[in-house]
Amino acid sequence: MHNFLSLCKSAIGEEHVLLEAVQQAAYLQDWRQRATGKALAVLRPANTEQVAHLVRLCAQFQIPIVPQGGNTGLVLGSIPDQSGNAVVLSLQRLNQIRAIDTANSTMTVDAGCLLAQIQNAADEQNLLFPLSLASEGSCTIGGNLSTNAGGTAVLRYGNMRELCLGLEVVTAQGEIWHGLRGLRKDNTGYDLRDLLIGAEGTLGIITAAVLKLYPKPLSYGTAFIRLNSIQAAVRLLTLAKQHCHTSISGFELINQLSLQLVHQHFPQLQRVFTEASPFYVLLELSSSDTEQATYQQLEQLITNALNAQIIEDAVIANSLAQAKNCWALRESISAAQAKEGKNIKHDISLPISRIADFVTETDLALQQAFPDCRMVTFGHLGDGNLHYNVSPPSDANHDQFLIHQNQINRLVHDKTHQFGGSISAEHGIGTLKKEELLRYKSTVELTMMRNIKRALDPQNIMNPGKII
Known part of the structure; x- marks a missing residue:
């Protein structure tokens, strides 16, 4: 191993081959702090050629590689196991925006770019990169691609597979696939x-990508809505469509x-409301039309839903601050549960x-099996993705409850399988769901x-x- 590590140091610089436990710690613990792995080394290359060089060395010495972006995954896919035989290959130094093609509505970026960095770069060109996640300040585009991330705007724009046109990838043999083509049609x-996505x-290992950009909406309309059932939420979605x-x-x-x-x-x-309801919907419209027209469209939808007795009440945001508050309520659910x-x-x-x-039947089954467990159910109803989380009873010992995981x-x-669903919508499989x-x-x-x-x-x- 000494020869392998020496060659890695020669390839990327000694300071970027992390061997000490204190140096490696942040790369070895998962986002939820439930698991910690061990690594032979953490390698931090600066560009695609260095990634390829390191992969060739790993192939030569038969060293397992764990690619890692922002390490914000939730299924233990970006940390090594306990053997200590693998290297973590961090892509955080590959963090340059290579090009923005406004005529083609594309942006070419390194895999280590933060999602927020890409959003801001698009915004500066009066364009939109629509992927939106609670972790956008720390997750990287390579990780987003590797898990086919979704987020809150999939209903309108699709997930990462729909938002990417081309890739640059280092193969398991250390070769570079130059697939950074900004083509919307390529049937070859x-x-x-x-x-790869x-x-x-x-x-x-994804090292770069060509991403789709969109015209930035000129107006938004945001409403927070009270409903008495999840059936009503589905009816509201149908009406909105x-x-x-x-x-x-x-x-x-x-x-x-959740709220x-x-x-x-x-x-x-x-x-937003003083009165509680079993369910709420956060609805957003965005348009190239005027603010007044978007507001009127949203107002008419709410009126129709009230007249059809689909919803109980709704509040339409009258300012950007109110809209941001509505979204902050939604985006704070995971942190509140933590x-x-x-x-x-x-x-x-x-x-x-x-x-x-599914929710009605599974909620009942869980209550029968684990009385007083609490359901934190939220997510992207518009594309059928639920974060269906089970919390212990309010007076229970949490560690004891996790024995039933x-x-x-x-x-x-x-139940998910019975109802024709998938056990992973956007988080991936990793080792947690293997x-x-x-x-x-x-x-x-x-x-x-x-x-x-x-x-x-x-x-x-x-x-x-x-x-x-």
């Missing part, structure tokens, strides 16, 4: 881009406990038509995935032990 064989670094389909840029579901925890742990955020204590998270997707029945996961995932994947994927699917893995990474050095 297998779509390698889509294969969502692969969580198991097939290659009928009347405002091209304008809907956000449709977020929030249950009562209650936010008010409890972030009292500085202004309450302050409340430990919980069991599920990132699932379902056909929108089946979400209400496998049982709860099985119940929730079995065994669960074996339960729900068909033998044919798993065989195809394993064959692809063996073909592209025959030495099994690219993030081994993740996904399959």
Whole structure:
């Protein structure tokens, strides 16, 4: 190993080969601080050529590689295991915006660029990069691509697979695939881009990407809405699509406990309603029309929903500050739940038509099996993605409750599968859901995935032990 590490130091500089525990600590612990791995070294290359050089060294010495961006993942996909045999290859130094092509509406960026950095660069050109996540100040675009991240604007713009036109990738053999093509049509064989997106670094290392940009909306309309059931929320979504389909840029579901925890742990955020309801929807329209026209469209939708007795009440934001407060309430749910204590998270997707029945049936099953457990249900109802989280009873010992995690996961995932859904909508599989994947994927699917893995990474050095 001494020879390997010496060669790494020669390739990228001794100061960027981290060997001491104190230097490695931030790279080895997962975002939720539930697991910590061990690494032979943390390697911090500065460009694609250095990444390729390091991968060739790892292939030569048969050293496993764990690619890592901002390390904000939630499924233990970006940290190494406990063996200490792998290196963490951090892409944080690959953080340059290479080019912005306003005529083509694209931006070419390094994989280590922060999502917020890309959003701001687009904004400076009066354009929009629409991916929006609570972790946008710390997550990187490479990580977003590796997990096919979604966020709050998928209903309008799609997830990362739809937001990316081209990739630059270092293969498991240390070769560079120069696929940074800003083409919206390229029917020249297998779509390698889509294969690499969502692969969580198991097939290659994404080092750069060509991203789609959009015209920046000229106006927004934001409403916070009270509803008495999740069925009503689905009816409201159907109504909104009928009347405002091209304008809907956000449709977020929030249950009562989710909002209650936010008010409890972030009292500085202004309450929208004094009266509680079982569910809420945060609805956003965005348009190239005038503010008045967008406001009128939103107001008419609310009026129609009230007349149809779909909703109980609604507040339309009358200022940017009010709109930001509404979004802060939504985006603070995960942080509020973390302050409340430990919980069991599920990132699932379902056909929108089946979400209400799933929630009703699964809530009941969980209450019967684990009395007084608390449901923190929220997420991107517009694209069928729920963050369906189970918290301990208010007076329970959280560590004792987590003993039931496998049982709860099985119940929730079995129900998800029963209703035609997926056990991972946007967080990925990592190691956390690896065994669960074996339960729900068909033998044919798993065989195809394993064959692809063996073909592209025959030495099994690219993030081994993740996904399959």
